[in-house]
Amino acid sequence: MIWGWLSGSVFLGWSLGSNDASNVFGTAVGTKTINFRTAVICICIFCILGAVLEGTHCIETISKLTTQSIQTAFIVSTAAALTVTVMTILKLPVSTSQAVVGAIIGISFVLRQPIDTHGLKKVVACWVGTPVGSMFISVILYYFFGFFWNRFAHRNIQFMDNLLKFGLIVAGSYGAYALGANNVANVTGVFAGTGMGNFSAVTWALIGALSICFGVVTYSRNVMMTVGANLVPLNPFTAFIAVMSEAVTVHIYAQVGVPVSTSQAIVGAVLGIGLVKGMRSVNNKVLFGIAVGWISTPIIAGLTAFFAYKFYLSFIA
Numbered sequence: 001m002i003w004g005w006l007s008g009s010v011f012l013g014w015s016l017g018s019n020d021a022s023n024v025f026g027t028a029v030g031t032k033t034i035n036f037r038t039a040v041i042c043i044c045i046f047c048i049l050g051a052v053l054e055g056t057h058c059i060e061t062i063s064k065l066t067t068q069s070i071q072t073a074f075i076v077s078t079a080a081a082l083t084v085t086v087m088t089i090l091k092l093p094v095s096t097s098q099a100v101v102g103a104i105i106g107i108s109f110v111l112r113q114p115i116d117t118h119g120l121k122k123v124v125a126c127w128v129g130t131p132v133g134s135m136f137i138s139v140i141l142y143y144f145f146g147f148f149w150n151r152f153a154h155r156n157i158q159f160m161d162n163l164l165k166f167g168l169i170v171a172g173s174y175g176a177y178a179l180g181a182n183n184v185a186n187v188t189g190v191f192a193g194t195g196m197g198n199f200s201a202v203t204w205a206l207i208g209a210l211s212i213c214f215g216v217v218t219y220s221r222n223v224m225m226t227v228g229a230n231l232v233p234l235n236p237f238t239a240f241i242a243v244m245s246e247a248v249t250v251h252i253y254a255q256v257g258v259p260v261s262t263s264q265a266i267v268g269a270v271l272g273i274g275l276v277k278g279m280r281s282v283n284n285k286v287l288f289g290i291a292v293g294w295i296s297t298p299i300i301a302g303l304t305a306f307f308a309y310k311f312y313l314s315f316i317a
Contacts, residue, residue, distance in 0.1 A: 005070045006191065006207070008077035013187040013211020015084040016096040018219035020183060023093060023246065023266040024175030027239035028168040029221075036221060042169060043176040044213040050180025050254075051209035056201040057257035058182055061123070062189025065104055065116050072107050073190040075312065079103040079305035080186070083297055091222045092293035095261030096186045098127060102298030104190065106305035110313070123258055130249060130260040131268030138245035138272030142238070149237060164236050171240055175247035179262050181254035184208035189259070238273045245269035264294065 025039035068076065080099035087094040101123055108115050153160045187208035192201065199207075234242065246265040253260045267290055 005074045005196070008074040008081065009188050009191050009207065010211045010214075012077040012081040012084070012096070012100075013208055014215035014218070015081040015088065016183060016186060017212040017215020017217075019084050019088045019094060019215075020096050020179065020262045023262045024179055024243060025172040026266060027234055027242045027270070028172055028236075031234050031236050031239045033165055033168055033236040033239060034172070038169070039172060040216055040220070042173045043179075043216050046173045046176035047180035047212055047216075048206070048209040050177035050182075051184040051205040051212075052180075052202055054181035054254055055184040055205035055208070058185030058254060058259040059189045059192050059201055059204055060185075061119060061257045062100065062185045062259060063193030065101070065119050065123075066108050066113055066193075068104075068190050068193050070191075070194050070196050071312065072111070072309065073194050073196070075305055075308050076100065076103040076107055076190045077187070079106070079308055080301050082304055083301040086300075087293050087297065088219065088222070090289075090293070092289055093263035093267060094293045094297045095127065095264055096183060097123070097259045097261050098294065098298040099301040100186045100190070100259075102301035103305035105298075106302030107309050109302075110306055110309045126253055126256070126258045126260050127264070130253065131264045131271070133252075134245050134249040134265040134268035135272035135275065137248055138241055138269040139276055141245055142241050142273060142276050145237075145241060161236070164240060167240050168236065168243065171243040171247060175243050175250070175262070178247045178251035178254060180205075180209050180212070182250050182259050183262065184212070185259040187211055234270070234273070238277075242266060242269040242273060245272065263290075 024043060025034060028034040029036055029039050077100070080096065080103045083099045083102075084094060084096055101120070105115065105120075149160075184205050185208075188204040192199075192204045243266070246262060246269045249265045249268070250260060250262055267287075271287075
């Protein structure tokens with residue numbers, strides 16, 4: 001019975017992996033510097049490591065937003081997963097954190113249950129800070145690494161190309177680690193607060209990480225190409241900058257204990273590069289679609305959870 005309720009969490013992990021996790025290697029795959037298979041292997045290995053070693057901080061933040069029962073946790077995770085899945089089908093990178101928090105708020109309205117407003121304000125502030133912070137970090141890293149790249153790139157082109165490919169693998173693996181450390185809370189955080197199964201925080205982190213990996217393996221390619229190739233034209237060097245900026249940003253928030261979106265971080269990083277190269281290089285149509293996805297995600301997830309729990313109450317009455 002426990003695993004039946006937990007299917008909502010597994011579904012959410014799958015949807016997160018298919019949407020958010022792809023972003024740590026999206027720019028590398030989009031520029032055809034790293035093949036999709038290599039990206040998937042690196043994401044899975046380092047996502048699990050990040051979740052197990054550092055994922056418990058963010059799990060604690062999500063679990064304390066409201067008190068959940070097994071039933072409401074299932075509805076929250078399922079509503080968030082459905083929202084993210086729809087956005088994935090539309091090839092839009094969205095925030096799973098926003099979907100989860102939106103679903104928590106939606107179900108809290110039905111229960112007339114108080115929300116930890118201090119924790120909620122902290123999470124929302126970090127939503128805004130994620131793309132903005134990543135954008136500024138990408139600008140700084142662009143000029144820092146660009147100084148050395150411009151000095152040495154012409155001396156041995158083949159060596160520098162191989163070095164850059166290795167750098168993309170390192171940056172992507174770091175991004176996957178940061179994703180596991182930060183975003184695993186979105187998958188299992190609401191269940192951890194229920195005391196379900198008496199699992200340890202590390203066990204919850206492992207369950208979440210494996211669910212994310214399942215989504216990466218089966219359905220992550222489409223969103224990967226949206227960010228990696230369509231938003232701003234990237235070359236291997238700027239792809240490296242984008243991935244490293246995203247990884248640094250998400251890892252910082254993992255240390256703070258707030259789950260944020262890798263999608264928002266990578267889009268902010270890519271926009272930072274667009275800022276340096278000139279905003280004419282930014283595909284405004286793609287950017288608009290991404291912005292609409294970010295705004296609508298918590299609203300859709302909240303409404304889905306609200307009406308799903310209303311239906312559940314009428315069904316058991």
